[in-house]
Amino acid sequence: MKKKIYGALGVAAIALAAFLTTNTSSSASDTTLFSLFKINAANAECCSTPINNGRCSSLTGNCYPDAGGSNNNCDSTKGNC
Amino acid sequence: MSLRMPLILHSIAYAIIICCFISCKNSAGIEIKNDKRGSLKAAKMLALNGDKKFSLDSLSAPRPPYIQLYNDANGNEYLAMLSGYSKNIFIYNYDSANNPVNQIPISTVQMPLAFHIRNMDSIYVYNDKMMEMILLNNKSEIVSKVSLINNENMKDLSWTNRYPQYVPHGVNAIIEHEGKLVFPGQFIWTLPDTIAQQFRFTSLIDVNSNKVNYVHKYPYNIYGHGYLWDEPMFTGVYYDIMPDNKKMVYSFPVSHDLVISDLDADKETTVYGGSNEAASITSLDADKFKKKSAAPNEYIYQKACTSDLYGGILYDKYRDVYYRFLRKALPEKGVRLRWENKKVAVVVMDKDFKYLGETELGDLNEFYPDNSFVTKEGLNVEYVAPNDVEEKFLTFRIFRLKDI
Numbered sequence: 250m251k252k253k254i255y256g257a258l259g260v261a262a263i264a265l266a267a268f269l270t271t272n273t274s275s276s277a278s279d280t281t282l283f284s285l286f287k288i289n290a291a292n293a294e295c296c297s298t299p300i301n302n303g304r305c306s307s308l309t310g311n312c313y314p315d316a317g318g319s320n321n322n323c324d325s326t327k328g329n330c
Numbered sequence: 331m332s333l334r335m336p337l338i339l340h341s342i343a344y345a346i347i348i349c350c351f352i353s354c355k356n357s358a359g360i361e362i363k364n365d366k367r368g369s370l371k372a373a374k375m376l377a378l379n380g381d382k383k384f385s386l387d388s389l390s391a392p393r394p395p396y397i398q399l400y401n402d403a404n405g406n407e408y409l410a411m412l413s414g415y416s417k418n419i420f421i422y423n424y425d426s427a428n429n430p431v432n433q434i435p436i437s438t439v440q441m442p443l444a445f446h447i448r449n450m451d452s453i454y455v456y457n458d459k460m461m462e463m464i465l466l467n468n469k470s471e472i473v474s475k476v477s478l479i480n481n482e483n484m485k486d487l488s489w490t491n492r493y494p495q496y497v498p499h500g501v502n503a504i505i506e507h508e509g510k511l512v513f514p515g516q517f518i519w520t521l522p523d524t525i526a527q528q529f530r531f532t533s534l535i536d537v538n539s540n541k542v543n544y545v546h547k548y549p550y551n552i553y554g555h556g557y558l559w560d561e562p563m564f565t566g567v568y569y570d571i572m573p574d575n576k577k578m579v580y581s582f583p584v585s586h587d588l589v590i591s592d593l594d595a596d597k598e599t600t601v602y603g604g605s606n607e608a609a610s611i612t613s614l615d616a617d618k619f620k621k622k623s624a625a626p627n628e629y630i631y632q633k634a635c636t637s638d639l640y641g642g643i644l645y646d647k648y649r650d651v652y653y654r655f656l657r658k659a660l661p662e663k664g665v666r667l668r669w670e671n672k673k674v675a676v677v678v679m680d681k682d683f684k685y686l687g688e689t690e691l692g693d694l695n696e697f698y699p700d701n702s703f704v705t706k707e708g709l710n711v712e713y714v715a716p717n718d719v720e721e722k723f724l725t726f727r728i729f730r731l732k733d734i
Contacts, residue, residue, distance in 0.1 A: 302487060304519070307627040308563045308634055308669060313495065313518040316487035320624030326485075327441055327459040 298324040359613035360557045364586045370606035372687030374651075374678050376729035379708050383723040384409065385429050389416040391721050392698070392714045396444045397500035399424065399703045403449070407705065410447055411724060419445055419453070424705065435470045444498035446511060454504070454511060456496060460484075463511065463535055476540045478513075478533055491522070493544070494531040497562055500701035500712075501642030501655075505571050507593055511535040512578070516567045517548070519560050526554040531567055532578070534593075546591045549600070552584060558614035559584065561630045568642045573650075573681070581643040581654055584611045588643065588654075588683060601683045605656050605675065608638035635660045635667040646704045649731055651686065652679045653709055655699040658690070670695040676709065678731065687734065697727070 295305035295312045303312040303325030312323035386392070396412040407424040408431075417439070421432040434453060436442050441459040448454070451468040457475075461484070465473040478496075482489040494515025505512040514532040521529060530544035548554070548565075559565050568581040572590070580589040586604030591597070614625050614633060641655035658673040665671065674697045678686040691697050691711060701712035708730035715725075 302485075304624065305627070306518075306562050307630040308561060309497065311497075311562075313562060314487045314490050315519055316490050318519075318624065 295323040297322060298326075300324045300326055302326070359615050360552065360555070362552060362584060362586065362611045364604050364608050364610060366586075366602060366604060366685075367606060367608065370685045372606070372685075372734060374687040374731050375734050376676055376678065376689040376691070376709065377732050379728045379730040381713065382424075382427050382707075382710065382726045382728060384411070384422045384427050384725075386722055386724055387413070387416070387420075389413060390420070390724075391415075392718070392724055393701065393712065394500070394724065396498050397701050397703070398445065398447060398503055399705065400447050410445070412442060412445060414442065417442060419447075419455075434466070436466065438466070438470060438472055439464055443496065444504060444513075446504035446506065448506065456498065456504075456513070458496065461493075461496070463513070474540060476535055476542060478515075478535075478542060480542070490518070491525050491529070494529075494533065497566060499568075499642065500703070501644065501699065502568060503570075503703070506537075507534075507571065507575065509537055511537060512571070512593070514546070514567050514569050514578075514580075516562065516565050517553075518562045518565060520556070520558050521548060521553045521565065523554060523556040526550055532569075545593070545596075546578065546580070546598070549582065549585065549587075549589055552582065558616060558625065560614055560625050561634065563634055563639065564613075568640070568655075570643050570645045570652075573645060573647065579643055579645075579652070581640050583639040583641065584613075584637070585640070586611075603643075603652075603654055603677070603679060603683050605638065605640075605677050605688055606685070607658070607675070607688070608640075608656060609659060611637050611639075631669070632667055635669055635672065636662050641699050642702055644702060644704050644709070646709065646731075648704070648706050650681045651731065652681075652683065653677070653702075653704070654679065655702070656688070657694065657699075674699050674711075676711075676729070689729070691727070691729070701726075 294310055301321050301324055303314045303323050304318055304321055305312050305323045312325045314325040315321055390413040394411045395414050398410045401407050409422045409424045411420045417437045419434040420430040422430050436455055439455045439457045441457055442455050443458045444456040446454040453466045455464050457464050461478045463476045467473050479489045479493045495518050496515040516531050517529055527550055530547055532546040534543040564584055566583050569578050572579055576593055578591050587600045588603035590599045619625050619629055636659050638659045639657045641657055643654045645652055654677045656675045658675055660667055660672055672694050673690050675688050675690045677688040680686055695716050698712040703710050708728045710726040710728050713725045713727040
């Protein structure tokens with residue numbers, strides 16, 4: 250029984266280490282350089298309203314619906330902007 | 331108590347393991363290698379063969395949202411151009427170019443993004459606002475409407491997992507095939523693994539019954555497994571119909587291969603169709619950002635700039651070859667990362683997709699390969715002079731195939 254407990258603890262320790270590593274490894278930071286990268290009029294079709302059911306494409310500058318998206322930032326309802 | 335402890339520990343361990351798997355599931359991206367890089371031998375190249383200019387009115391600008399090359403019953407060749415702002419389709423005689431010879435008002439269509447002219451009394455216009463294909467007659471009156479999302483409630487976004495969305499480009503002409511309009515769309519964001527093997531992106535609209543069928547799936551080894559391609563530029567679909575008029579050839583931006591799909595059967599094959607210079611293409615790396623549900627815009631933009639991304643594919647019936655566009659990667663260091671600075675190249679393949687060569691045309695500042703088509707003169711690619719502020723003309727540079 251002890252072996253099972255130690256085994257479970259071992260697995261838990263490894264899993265915890267992997268979990269923490271996965272969640273803390275991030276080499277990209279949310280810099281403010283995006284304004285430098287934007288193509289001309291990139292956000293022309295993206296606007297924010299209380300609906301905000303879509304995400305703004307970085308490259309096309311259009312807002313597209315994103316069902317269940319956690320980072321929605323624009324209104325994809327066509328013609329609302 | 332002594333018996334319950336291990337159970338608790340087991341439960342905790344399993345919970346942590348499950349958490350680990352959930353957190354790790356998108357971390358492993360995919361690297362799509364170009365196995366033939368550096369080993370392909372060129373025999374052909376594209377050489378500039380002149381310009382073609384079409385005059386624009388004061389409300390129209392270069393890089394129009396959509397164009398179509400079509401022939402009338404007498405065999406005359408026309409170029410039609412959508413002017414989104416004035417809501418007109420301007421029609422030019424391709425040979426004489428210069429001023430439009432006709433214009434079709436489409437103000438009855440709320441958000442026109444694409445069209446297909448069968449004849450002057452039968453004009454299909456895609457209305458993005460309601461995701462429908464509208465048929466207009468020669469008086470621009472609406473004859474019929476076909477919903478491309480089966481009339482589902484647009485506010486309930488669950489339809490996005492069942493129906494394609496449309497990002498039309500002039501290089502992707504709407505095709506007419508045996509009484510059906512072939513209108514490929516795409517999935518916009520990362521394709522969830524739960525639907526990756528069911529999602530179909532090409533709409534087949536029956537012009538007689540107005541029924542819509544959906545065919546053709548993304549290659550699972552590239553877009554499945556929850557690999558992160560979280561930007562419509564990566565999930566885009568470029569295509570042309572093959573000369574047998576029975577199959578479609580698809581060019582996906584992140585694949586060196588091409589997918590050939592039967593229009594009338596659930597059958598597909600994959601062939602190599604890559605560039606001799608394109609490097610490996612990798613999906614977004616979830617480890618690069620903390621919020622795994624959405625990549626930061628600047629990371630996506632950098633990734634798009636520093637990746638080789640394929641574009642439109644066109645069959646040239648006059649020379650029996652295929653052209654495939656490539657937006658070449660910018661180096662990760664040493665240059666300013668601007669999308670417009672990417673070089674545009676064209677890979678040429680024979681009718682069996684054997685590599686014939688590739689030519690760099692210029693950069694995206696001056697070339698707009700999403701508006702391209704083939705005529706007997708050669709490959710027409712929209713050209714915008716970087717210092718053109720007057721915007722008086724829609725210009726195409728024509729490239730002709732020649733031996734090296």
